[in-house]
Amino acid sequence: MPAPAKRYEHDLSKFPAASVSEYSTLVCLACTFDIFTSQLGLAPRTAYSEIKRYAPTVQELTAPAAARPFFDSEEKHPHCPYCDAVKRWHARLETLRLEGSKATDAARRALLKSLPGKDDQFQVIETKSDRRAVFFEWLDTLRAKVDFDDPAWLVAATRAFLERRDAKTDWDQVFAGVRGVRRSSRLKENYEREDSRLFLAPSLFNDVLLVQYLLSRSHQSGGSTLAGRLTLLELTRRFRRGDYLNTHGITESDQFEILEQLVADIAGAGSVKLYYIVDRRDFLEKVKSVYAQYAA
Numbered sequence: 001m002p003a004p005a006k007r008y009e010h011d012l013s014k015f016p017a018a019s020v021s022e023y024s025t026l027v028c029l030a031c032t033f034d035i036f037t038s039q040l041g042l043a044p045r046t047a048y049s050e051i052k053r054y055a056p057t058v059q060e061l062t063a064p065a066a067a068r069p070f071f072d073s074e075e076k077h078p079h080c081p082y083c084d085a086v087k088r089w090h091a092r093l094e095t096l097r098l099e100g101s102k103a104t105d106a107a108r109r110a111l112l113k114s115l116p117g118k119d120d121q122f123q124v125i126e127t128k129s130d131r132r133a134v135f136f137e138w139l140d141t142l143r144a145k146v147d148f149d150d151p152a153w154l155v156a157a158t159r160a161f162l163e164r165r166d167a168k169t170d171w172d173q174v175f176a177g178v179r180g181v182r183r184s185s186r187l188k189e190n191y192e193r194e195d196s197r198l199f200l201a202p203s204l205f206n207d208v209l210l211v212q213y214l215l216s217r218s219h220q221s222g223g224s225t226l227a228g229r230l231t232l233l234e235l236t237r238r239f240r241r242g243d244y245l246n247t248h249g250i251t252e253s254d255q256f257e258i259l260e261q262l263v264a265d266i267a268g269a270g271s272v273k274l275y276y277i278v279d280r281r282d283f284l285e286k287v288k289s290v291y292a293q294y295a296a
């Protein structure tokens with residue numbers, strides 16, 4: 001008997017972690033069939049072939065708050081929030097987003113070529129964005145993973161930022177056993193390990209404070225950072241000390257202008273190509289089994 005075909009899995013070992021984002025959403029097929037049959041008036045058989053061909057948009061796949069027939073749930077046996085349908089009516093769509101760059105061009109082409117071409121199991125969507133938008137999406141993705149009640153998030157966020165800034169370093173090794181991150185006035189640039197602490201040069205430390213502020217800010221009480229809870233005014237006051245703003249080419253004094261220009265400098269300028277790889281395998285399987293029940 002032939003061995004069962006191996007399930008295809010992406011090999012992401014050639015891509016820096018910071019250039020890869022993952023999204024996951026559930027789609028309710030009971031709702032979907034309802035939209036196609038009741039609202040659009042299609043016969044079940046036509047609805048079935050339309051749904052099978054359906055290619056979700058980037059917005060539907062990645063929106064932080066899903067809209068019908070899409071929904072998000074962490075539960076093991078979720079019910080559709082719109083029609084209460086149980087699990088066998090749900091399909092999961094996993095999406096991988098790769099940021100285009102010269103360094104990853106060859107690896108990306110190889111990955112796209114390796115996707116099984118059969119039955120549109122994978123859908124590839126190419127879009128163009130700008131670095132600023134990508135930076136804020138990166139913050140959104142990171143924020144969704146962070147547990148702000150656990151102070152360890154400050155170290156995790158430091159690491160995420162350093163990884164994004166420099167994908168070539170082995171950050172597993174740098175951060176092994178790190179329990180705290182401190183500012184070092186002795187260092188001119190980069191970082192240094194000492195026991196369980198990671199010391200950052202003042203400028204890099206400020207970059208990290210900015211990222212932590214952006215991740216955790218709320219309108220009233222500011223954001224929490226390695227330097228404690230800071231309002232934007234307190235944060236920019238810190239930034240005015242030393243030559244931090246100078247090195248970022250900032251001469252403004254208004255707190256909002258300073259924030260705006262620092263973000264522009266850290267996020268980078270110009271456009272970037274984005275490649276979304278949508279895994280439709282579960283969707284195709286579920287559409288088939290649901291239709292069998294639906295038609296019966």
Ligand SMILES: [Zn+2]
Nearest residue numbers: 028031080083
């Ligand atoms: Zn539903």
